[in-house]
Amino acid sequence: MVLPIVAYGHPVLRKKCEDITPDYPGLSELIQNMWETLYASNGVGxxxxxxxxxxxxxxxxxxxxxxxxxxxxxxxxxxxxxxxxVFINARILEVNGEEWPYNEGCLSIPKIREDILRPQTLKIRYVDEHFQPHEETYSGLTARVIFHEYDHIEGKLFIDYLKPLKKKLLRKKLDDIAKGKVEVNYKMIFAKV
Incomplete structure (x- = not known):
């Protein structure tokens, strides 16, 4: 089932998320629905x-x-x-390499893309959907996508890395997204502002 995506301005996007256990209710269904949602909205994370x-x-x-x-x-x-x-209960252990820019976007902040600096590599510990532990090092675009999604579970958004002036220039667009004044080809949940 394709789930609606939470839009910028909703408080859940600023919450530091909680670890879960293998008996988390409906976990496999949630993961399946998230994959369907990811592909229906043309996302990569x-x-x-x-x-x-x-x-x-x-x-x-x-x-x-x-x-x-x-x-x-x-x-x-x-x-x-x-x-x-699938990454569950992930923790970044270390980051390495030069920071490099790449034009990022976010399903929760539609129609806004900006160049964001992130390090080249990361080492991360997590469990997969079967709760098997992993410790891996990733680099390049894969590391960038992981950094971006990891930020979400820490209550951060890619726009947090923008310089204050750039963020100020985007304020109206961000306010419009929070108010539901944006057209996308997927369902969204908007904050009540």
């Missing part, structure tokens, strides 16, 4: 708070990007393979 569930869960499918690289992207990112993975 989706965090539980974006579907109004404040838990430490997010999905990443960076294969969609890496499998369709053009020549220029191949030169920039080499043979990066991408992943399709």
């Amino acid at each position: 989706l965090a539980a708070p974006q579907v109004n569930v404040p838990i430490r869960l997010f999905l990443v499918d960076s294969k969609q990007m890496t499998d369709h690289f053009d020549e220029e992207e191949r030169l920039l990112f080499g043979d990066e393979q991408g992943i399709k993975q």
